[in-house]
Structures are given as structure tokens and as C-alpha cells.
Amino acid sequence: MSTANTAATTTADKATAGKQTAGKATAGKSTTRARGSRSPLASVGLHATLVVASVIAVFPVLWIVLTSLKPAKHAITTDFVKEPTLGNYTYLLEQSHFLSWFANSVLVAGVTTVLGVFIAATTGYAVSRFKFPGMRPLMWTLLITQMFPMAILIVPLYNLMGDLGLLNQPLGLIITYLTIAVPFCAWMMKGFFDTIPVEIDESGRVDGLNPFGTFWRLILPLAKPGLAVTGFYAFITAWGEVAYASAFMVGEENLTLAGGLQTFVTQYTSNWGAMSAASVLIAIPAAIFFVFAQRHLVAGMTAGATKG
Amino acid sequence: MAADTSQSVAKAAGDDVENDVAARGRSRRTDSDPTDRGGKGASGLRRALATHWYAWAMVAPVVLVLGVIIGWPLVRGIYLSLTDANERNVSRTIGVRHIEATYEFVGLDNYVAVLGDPVFLQRLVWTVMWTVACVSITFTLGLALANMLNRDFRGRAAYRMALILPWAVPGFVSVFAWRFLFNRDNGILNKILDGGGIAAIPWLDDPTWAKFSVVAVNVWLGVPFMMVALLGGLQSIPGELYEAAEMDGASAWQRFRHITLPGLRAVSMTVILLSTIWTFNMFPVIFLLTRGGPGDSTEILVTQAFREAFVSSPRDFAGSATWGVLILALLMIFALVYRRSLRKQGEVW
Numbered sequence: 336m337s338t339a340n341t342a343a344t345t346t347a348d349k350a351t352a353g354k355q356t357a358g359k360a361t362a363g364k365s366t367t368r369a370r371g372s373r374s375p376l377a378s379v380g381l382h383a384t385l386v387v388a389s390v391i392a393v394f395p396v397l398w399i400v401l402t403s404l405k406p407a408k409h410a411i412t413t414d415f416v417k418e419p420t421l422g423n424y425t426y427l428l429e430q431s432h433f434l435s436w437f438a439n440s441v442l443v444a445g446v447t448t449v450l451g452v453f454i455a456a457t458t459g460y461a462v463s464r465f466k467f468p469g470m471r472p473l474m475w476t477l478l479i480t481q482m483f484p485m486a487i488l489i490v491p492l493y494n495l496m497g498d499l500g501l502l503n504q505p506l507g508l509i510i511t512y513l514t515i516a517v518p519f520c521a522w523m524m525k526g527f528f529d530t531i532p533v534e535i536d537e538s539g540r541v542d543g544l545n546p547f548g549t550f551w552r553l554i555l556p557l558a559k560p561g562l563a564v565t566g567f568y569a570f571i572t573a574w575g576e577v578a579y580a581s582a583f584m585v586g587e588e589n590l591t592l593a594g595g596l597q598t599f600v601t602q603y604t605s606n607w608g609a610m611s612a613a614s615v616l617i618a619i620p621a622a623i624f625f626v627f628a629q630r631h632l633v634a635g636m637t638a639g640a641t642k643g
Numbered sequence: 644m645a646a647d648t649s650q651s652v653a654k655a656a657g658d659d660v661e662n663d664v665a666a667r668g669r670s671r672r673t674d675s676d677p678t679d680r681g682g683k684g685a686s687g688l689r690r691a692l693a694t695h696w697y698a699w700a701m702v703a704p705v706v707l708v709l710g711v712i713i714g715w716p717l718v719r720g721i722y723l724s725l726t727d728a729n730e731r732n733v734s735r736t737i738g739v740r741h742i743e744a745t746y747e748f749v750g751l752d753n754y755v756a757v758l759g760d761p762v763f764l765q766r767l768v769w770t771v772m773w774t775v776a777c778v779s780i781t782f783t784l785g786l787a788l789a790n791m792l793n794r795d796f797r798g799r800a801a802y803r804m805a806l807i808l809p810w811a812v813p814g815f816v817s818v819f820a821w822r823f824l825f826n827r828d829n830g831i832l833n834k835i836l837d838g839g840g841i842a843a844i845p846w847l848d849d850p851t852w853a854k855f856s857v858v859a860v861n862v863w864l865g866v867p868f869m870m871v872a873l874l875g876g877l878q879s880i881p882g883e884l885y886e887a888a889e890m891d892g893a894s895a896w897q898r899f900r901h902i903t904l905p906g907l908r909a910v911s912m913t914v915i916l917l918s919t920i921w922t923f924n925m926f927p928v929i930f931l932l933t934r935g936g937p938g939d940s941t942e943i944l945v946t947q948a949f950r951e952a953f954v955s956s957p958r959d960f961a962g963s964a965t966w967g968v969l970i971l972a973l974l975m976i977f978a979l980v981y982r983r984s985l986r987k988q989g990e991v992w
Contacts, residue, residue: 378796385791388784389805391863395820396812398831402823411829454704461701468691473702480713482974484924486948487967490723490960491716493952494733510712517708546697575813577927578945582953593815597931600822607823614816625811626804 396618399611407608423612433613435588436595443508443591444573450509451516452524452566459524460550464536480518485578488514493582503589511579516569523568527561528554567628571621592617723964724753730958746961753965762939762947763969770923770943773854777861777922782915784862785869790903792870793877810867818931821860822847825932850940853933857941861928865921869914876910877903916981920974944970 402410404419407426427433461467462474492511493502501507531554539549555562580593587598596617599610692699726746734744757763792803809817824830825846833843846856880902888898926945929935935942935950942950944966952963 381791381796382798385788385802385806388788389802392806392808392867395817395824395863396808398824399816399820411826413831413834454708457701458705461698465695465698467695467698469699469702473706476709477705479975479978480709482920482971482978483713483717484945484948484967484970484974485926486924486945486963487720487971488713488716489949490952490963490967491719492712494723494960495716495719497733497735513708514713514716517705518713521705546701550701571813575815575927577815577930578949581930582949593927596815596819600819605826607829610819611823614819618812618816621813622808622811 399614402607403611403615405608407606410607410611423608424616427609427612427616431609431613432588432590432595433616436590436592437616439505439584439590440574440592443505443512444570446505446509447512447516447573448566448570451513451520451569452562454513455517455520455565456524456555456562457550458521460528460554462521463525463528464533465546477518477521480514481522483514489579489582492579496583502583503585508579508583508591511583512573512576515572515576519572520565520569523565524558524561527558527565530561531557564628567624571625574621720964721968723961724968725750726961727752728960728964729962730960733960749961753961754969757962757965757969766942766944766947767973769854769941773858773861773943774919774922776858777865777925778915778918780858780862781865781869781918782911784866785873785914786907788866788870789873789877790899793874806870807867809863810871814864815927815931817864818860818928821856821863822932825856847933848937850937853937853941857929857932860932861922861925864928865918869918872910872914873907876907880906912985916978919977923974923977924970944973 401415403423404421405412405414405417406420406422409417458473462470492514496502496504496507496511499507501510535553535557536549539553544552575593577593580591581597584590584594590598592613596610596613599606599613725748727749728744728746732744732746735742788806792799792806812820824832827833827843827845827848830846832846836842836844845852847853884902884906885898888902893901923943924945925943926949929941929943929946930949933941934954935946948963948966948970951959951966
């Protein structure tokens with residue numbers, strides 16, 4: 336009997352709330368139904384709970400999609416569909432700065448990802464394979480920097496970018512995002528390198544490769560999926576970052592998506608139609624990537640913890 | 644973004660042993676031991692260099708980046724918190740004219756001012772309430788849903804997909820979606836309530852409701868990660884344990900209490916720590932949903948620090964840096980206490 340089934344029984348009873356659970360507590364093994372199967376009541380309870388949860392999870396997203404298809408004047412109606420149109424999208428693409436925001440975001444997030452993965456890859460490997468003086472302090476530093484609230488770095492970085500003339504420049508934001516991406520990528524890649532057997536390194540050494548050669552020719556090709564997942568997560572983080580983007584970028588056409596979306600709904604205007612259309616266009620690429628990367632992502636993030 | 648820490652945090656200690664073994668090819672153990680090298684001076688250093696140069700070369704890019712774009716700003720941030728810097732006296736360039744900085748060192752004045760102000764305590768209390776509420780609710784819901792999904796039944800994949808959706812959409816987009824739903828006059832939530840004859844609820848315009856709303860949105864955003872992480876944990880619990888327990892007549896609750904919960908311990912500790920740090924620093928939800936309002940009722944520590952430097956006028960850089968340093972100090976204390984309490988219970992972390 337699989338784990339899934341067994342644990343399932345546990346929750347089936349929980350899901351149907353007190354009655355069932357209390358009953359079982361005393362009934363114990365005198366229960367007659369087969370393990371892993373459920374009473375109809377438990378089944379209904381389970382599905383009902385999950386349906387409610389799913390509706391709560393999906394509805395806000397669905398509502399935005401539906402709103403984006405309504406003409407602007409009906410944006411705030413409660414009808415699910417009303418005179419469906421792509422007007423909001425054409426408005427967005429033709430009369431707003433959406434495309435330049437999108438380009439800015441792609442540029443910033445893309446370069447951050449590539450640089451982050453590139454800079455951090457060798458460190459992830461070194462920390463995973465070698466024991467060297469300074470390794471523990473380095474690991475602690477990588478760990479602690481990920482706890483840093485943006486509040487501690489934002490002011491000095493803002494002044495620094497101001498001095499260097501990099502405010503309002505994608506480069507300034509890229510450098511800033513590297514403070515987030517590099518420690519994170521190094522940690523995550525260490526995890527992926529840990530899963531590659533050490534024997535492969537040893538065979539490389541036997542064949543006369545130095546550590547760099549081993550890393551470059553043997554390990555890196557094997558770690559490609561890990562690098563992809565790390566890069567993906569770095570990309571999504573940069574794609575969705577709000578605080579630095581709001582503080583460093585001003586002026587309509589310099590904004591990234593996170594800043595640009597804020598301009599549709601302010602104290603003075605609320606263009607919900609354009610806002611929802613923009614939301615859909617921002618979310619679609621992220622969501623598609625997410626679906627592909629999600630399984631690996633979760634495995635990568637919790638591997639050590641679940642083993643422990 | 645701190646997510647990846649989880650795994651390495653959890654096994655950092657255990658890994659050292661492995662690394663030691665892994666590194667045996669080139670580095671001899673005596674060289675790896677820092678205490679051993681201490682007394683040997685220059686020759687020891689040269690030998691260490693000969694043994695470890697490739698490892699050091701490999702970590703050099705990251706160390707450089709950390710030092711230049713994190714270390715230096717950090718030091719500068721701490722320094723700024725000891726000055727009276729604001730937008731009028733920092734160095735800046737207007738057109739072609741460059742104006743030198745004129746702010747001065749003021750010692751601990753900023754800390755005295757911030758800590759002496761009741762605002763700090765208000766923000767701290769609300770931040771702690773917000774963090775505890777968000778993390779505990781998110782964890783409970785995530786655990787319940789993970790348990791439900793950890794079983795075979797028709798439609799499981801579809802439910803999983805639906806429940807994970809809030810994680811797949813970029814956070815700031817979701818927050819705007821919620822702002823739309825919460826809209827007082829035109830939002831769908833109030834229209835539904837209206838249909839049921841219930842008066843409109845000022846979701847974001849009343850201090851108490853606004854607090855409720857921001858917590859709700861953050862829980863909505865956080866549940867998928869929690870659920871998926873815990874689901875991974877559940878799947879690693881051997882099924883035999885449940886079978887054995889059932890043979891011995893353990894009830895569903897007993898099995899949950901004595902097998903599931905202990906089995907999830909390691910992963911729970913990690914996700915709770917991560918989730919606490921994320922929530923404590925959760926800027927976008929508060930900033931985009933309420934901007935800290937109405938008034939300042941939903942302002943947490945990080946949004947307060949941001950407001951000091953980028954919203955209020957004149958921009959108070961020193962004040963913001965002070966808040967930043969205090970937030971970092973609080974997080975450090977939290978992490979240390981958490982780690983110590985885990986150690987006491989025999990976790991390796």
C-alpha cells in the first residue's frame with residue numbers, strides 16, 4: 336500500500352471533521368472498510384473542501400482575466416462576460432507605455448538571471464565539493480544576506496546609484512538585483528551540485544582534469560536542469576520585485592512592470608480595464624514557466640529538509 | 644528568494660562531513676583545519692594557498708560581489724544611520740552642478756529618536772501580529788490541504804494545479820487583483836454582499852478591516868508554497884509506519900499526531916523559518932494594497948523604512964537607515980533564538 340493511500344486515510348477522516356474522527360478514535364481497527372478507501376461521506380467532504388479552496392485560489396485570477404475582456408466602461412460590473420472585446424489590450428499596447436515597461440523588465444530580469452547564475456555557479460560547486468578555510472563563514476554570509484530586509488540596503492544603494500548616475504537606468508536595477516540573486520543562486524546551486532555523485536569528480540581527476548576542468552566539462556553539463564531552475568527562480572524574483580523598482584525608477588517610460596502597473600490605479604484614476612489586461616500579459620509568461628519548473632523547484636528547495 | 648536556503652540550512656552541518664570526504668582528493672585534512680594552520684605563519688599560508696587556491700578562485704567572484712554590492716552598502720547604511728542625512732544634504736548632481744554632501748555624524752541620536760517614539764512600538768507590535776497571524780494561518784491551511792492532496796483520488800492533479808495558481812502569478816499582479824476585488828464601491832466582494840443584503844464592508848478603508856484584508860491576501864499568496872513543501876514532506880514519510888500504527892489500532896488522529904507531525908518536523912521547521920522571514924519583510928502586499936493606510940494602521944517595519952526615505956517629504960535617509968538596521972537586528976535575534984531552540988531539541992540545523 337502506497338504512502339499516498341495510507342496518509343490519505345488519515346486525512347479523509349480529518350476532512351470530514353469531528354464526527355468521523357471521533358468515531359474512529361474509539362472504533363479503532365474494528366472499522367470494516369478497506370484501508371485506503373473512503374466512506375461516501377468522507378469523499379464528499381474531501382471534494383467539497385478542495386472545491387471551495389480551489390475556487391478561492393482561482394477566482395481572483397479568473398476575475399482579472401474576465402475583467403480584461405470587458406469594455407472599459409463595464410469593467411466594474413459583476414457580469415462574468417459582457418460584450419467581450421480585446422479593446423483593453425489594444426489600448427494597452429498602442430496607447431500606454433506597457434511595451435517599454437515589458438522590455439525594461441525583460442532586460443533587467445534577464446541580465447540579472449544570467450549574471451547571477453554565471454557568477455554563482457563556481458561558488459556553488461566549490462562549497463558543495465571542497466572543504467577550505469573560509470567556507471563556513473562564506474556559507475553563513477550567503478545565508479544571512481538572504482535574510483536581509485531590503486530596508487537596510489535600499490538607502491545606501493539609492494545614494495550609490497545616484498552618485499554613479501545609474502538611477503533610472505536598467506543597469507542600476509540590475510546591480511541592485513544582484514544583491515538578491517547572487518547569494519540565492521549560490522545556495523540553490525550548491526543544493527543541485529550536492530545531488531551529483533562525487534564519483535564523477537573523481538573519475539575526472541583520474542583522467543587528469545584539474546578541478547576547473549572537472550567542473551566545466553563534467554559537472555556543469557550534468558547540472559543543467561539545476562541551473563535552469565535556479566535561473567528561472569532568479570528571473571521570477573526580479574520580474575516581481577516591487578520596492579527597489581518603485582524607488583529607483585521614475586518617469587513613465589523608465590518603469591518596469593511592477594512600477595508601471597501601479598500607474599493604472601492611483602488615488603486619482605482607476606483604469607481597471609487596462610490594469611487587468613496588463614496583469615494578464617504579465618502573468619502569462621511567468622505562469623507558463625512556473626508550470627514547467629514547479630516540480631523541480633519544489634524538490635530543489637526542500638530536498639535537504641525532507642531528507643533530514 | 645531565500646527559499647533555497649531551506650535545504651542547505653537544514654543540512655549545512657551534516658554536509659561538512661561529506662565535504663570532508665569529497666575533498667579528500669587534493670586537500671589533506673590537516674590543511675583544512677584552521678586551528679592547525681594558525682601557528683605556522685607564512686609557510687602555512689603558502690601551503691594553504693597551494694592546496695586551496697582553486698577553491699578560493701572559484702568562490703572569488705561571489706565574495707567580490709558580496710563585498711562590493713552588499714558589504715559596502717551595508718556598512719554605509721549603518722554609517723548613515725549615525726548621521727543626519729536627508730535629501731537636502733546628501734551629495735547630488737543637479738544638471739551639471741555637483742553638490743557635495745554636508746550631513747554630519749550625530750552618533751546614536753537617530754536610534755534614540757526612533758526607539759523613544761511610541762510609533763516604533765506600534766509598528767513592532769503590528770508587525771509581530773501580522774507575522775504570527777500570517778505564518779500560523781498559512782501553515783495550518785497548507786498542512787490541511789497537503790494532507791488532502793496526499794492521496795489518490797480522481798481530480799487530484801486538477802486540484803493541485805488550481806491550488807498552486809496563486810504562486811504561479813507574480814505577487815504584485817495578485818495584489819492588484821485583490822485590490823480590485825476589495826474595492827469599496829465597485830469591488831465584486833461588496834457587490835456579492837450587497838446581493839445578499841449585507842452592507843458594504845470597507846475592506847481597505849477601515850483600520851481593522853484593512854488589517855484583516857492584508858493578512859488574508861498574504862495568506863492567499865503563501866499557502867501554495869507551504870502546501871507544496873509539506874506535500875513533499877508527507878510523501879517522504881514511509882507508508883509502513885501508518886500500516887503498523889493502524890495494525891496497533893491507532894486512530895486517525897493518533898496517526899496524524901504521532902506519525903505525520905513528527906515526520907514533517909524537519910520540513911516544517913524550515914518552511915516556518917522561511918515564511919516568518921518573508922512575511923516579516925513582506926513589502927509588496929502592504930505597500931501595493933494599502934500603502935500602509937488607512938492612516939498608518941497597516942504600516943509594518945519595512946514599509947515604514949521605505950516611507951521614511953521615499954514617500955515622506957523631506958526624504959529622511961538617516962531615519963530610514965536607522966529603521967533598516969533595527970529590522971536587521973530584530974531578524975538576527977529571531978534567527979539566533981530559533982536556532983538555539985532547535986538545537987536544544989536536538990535538531991542539527
